[in-house]
Amino acid sequence: MVIRTDGAGVDFSDIRTEFGLPADFARPVLVEAEQAVSGGAAGDREDATALPMVTIDPPGSKDLDQAVAIEQTSTGFVVHYAIADLGAFVLPGGALDDEVRKRGQTLYLPDGNVPLHPTVLSEGAASLLPDQVRPAVLWTIDCDSAGEPTSARVRRALIRSVAQLDYESVQASVDAGNPHPAIAALPAFGRLRREHAVQRGAVELQLPEQEVEPDGDGWKLVVRARTEVDAWNAEISLLTGMTAARMMLDAGVGVLRTLPDPDNGAVEWLRRSAKSLGIDWPRETKGAQLLAGLDPSRPESLALFMDATRLLRGAGYTVFDGGAPELTTHAGVAASYAHVTAPLRRLVDRFGTEICLAASAGTEIPDWVRQALPALPGLMEGSDTLANKVERACLDQVEAWVLTDRVGQEFDAMVLRAENGNADVFLTDPPVIAKCAGENFTEGERVRVRLTQADSVRRKVAFDKV
Incomplete structure (x- = not known):
């Protein structure tokens, strides 16, 4: 734990000032958000409130983007994935829309977030909080017995989450053999999706994940172990993002998250690194298979994971309208992929969602979406850079505080x-x-x-x- 003794308190205000982070929203933005809440979610919606869904997030989260329910059937699985519907609240071209385009995404600091949307939306009317009827974008993805998707549809709906869960409690319930009924099929489906990810060549690096936690009047550093539930839950989001990308490519318009494949020289360099670490890498084994099979508790594994980060540089956002772009895939996912599952916290998801809604319904994509597409890569890449800098600065600050007297x-x-x-x-x-x-x-x-x-x-x- 670290406690400052200079009377200034222990917070991250210096970082907020250094990066020019906004303290609040301008009054016109707040007024527009409050009016959107009071106006309710307009338009026809499917009533899916009888579908038992749950959210899985870190403890204490209030900006809940996703709710899930998974059915295991005689022929496979049906994944129901509800996503917060920001399109129901954000008026295109309004003060709120202008502000969220400037922000790009929610920034997370240990002493409080800098939200993408006013909290009346992000932690209130748009958040998929438990026991509340909420407007949502509901994905239904049918999968076969091997966990591969066979069909998908997406539409606007009303949903009601029946429970707010966290990763550790879900893992404990799975280990005890009594998971929540809404996600009883998650272990079986999640394992199948993880197997497909490795077979595709998706890269997962199990590096230590530093986190800052409150500790009395100060802060402490911890490393949070990634549970199987973390991985399975991520696979649901990835499946939805890959399904969204397919819809966009079929429609000839969209915004993909892309990453070029590493060149052969980079892969050969990683092979030499593995050899120097004493890690056997047979020629017939894909890099993703090798990395997935390593024990993350071993030092040589962590060193190779660190080296493998060099293969995942150069991610970006690729916009297209009128045909598929030259680069359509993300090397880390080993598939085409689009962001659509976190619109409360990430700007681009709202636009991607509107494209998929139109594609699924066979209707025209709204003009305001098409007009916004060219600017999205720059807006998102700028906010990604800022988010990474803020996160690193907060970790650096706590590391220095923790070690000051040592x-x-x-x-x-x-x-x-x-x-x-x-x-x-x-x-x-x-x-x-x-x-x-x-x-x-x-x-x-x-x-x-x-x-x-x-x-x-x-x-x-x-x-x-x-």
Whole structure:
């Protein structure tokens, strides 16, 4: 835990100021959002409130984008996936629409979020909160017994979530053999989808995931273990995103999340890295299969995961209207993919959803959607860059706070990446990832390091190899 003693308190206001993060919404934006709430969700909607659905999110979440129910049938599975319907509340060309285009996405800081939409929407009328009738975009995806989709439709509906669950409690209920009935089929379906992902060549890197948590009057760093439920739930979102991409490509208009395939040189470089780490990589084994089979608790596995991040650089947003673009796939997903499942927190999803609704219904795509498409890649890439910088700054700040009084102390660490006489090392206690100076580093080795700097003003920590 870290507690500041200079009277300034422990918060992230300096980071908010540095990056110019807005403290609130302008009055016209708030008024428009409140009017949208009072006006209700217009238009014809299917009544799907009898369908028992649940949400799965981190504890305490209020901006709930997705609710799910999975049926196992005699021929396979039926996935019902309800997504918050921001199109029901955001007036195209209005003050709210203008503001969310500027923001791009919700920014998450340990002491509070900078939301994409006013909380009257994101944590209220548009959020799929339990025991509330909510407007939603309802996907129904029929899959065969192998978990492969055979048909899909999407339409506007009214839904009611019957429970707000979190990952750990769902994992515990699965382990105990008594999951919620709405997701009793999730383990079977999730495992099938994970198998398909590996077979396709989808890349999943099981790197340590640092998180900042409140701890009394201060903050602490933790590493949250990824559960099977995390992976299965992600597969539902990925399935929906891949289905959305297929709809867009068939319609000849859309916005895809894309990533070029790594070139052969990059893959061969990773093979050499695996060999140096003592990891056997048979020529007939795909990289995705190798990575999926590694034990993430082993240092050589973490080092290879870190090296494999180089294969996943260059992601972007590809807009097309009038035919398929040259690049249609995302190398990390190993399929065509589009963002449509998090519209409360991400701008592009609202536009992608409207395209899929029109494509599924066989109607014209709204003009305001088509007109917005060219600007979306720039808006999203700018907000992605800002979100990454803010997240890294918050982690750097807490790392410096946690280590302020420990300069000169030695720690056990693991070498994640070694390059040019320096290394990225991972300390397990406290869970810190930082630069370390020294010579003769070997990726995957365990080393002893000494803390040489913990500057909470510059948010910088540094180590030397002992």
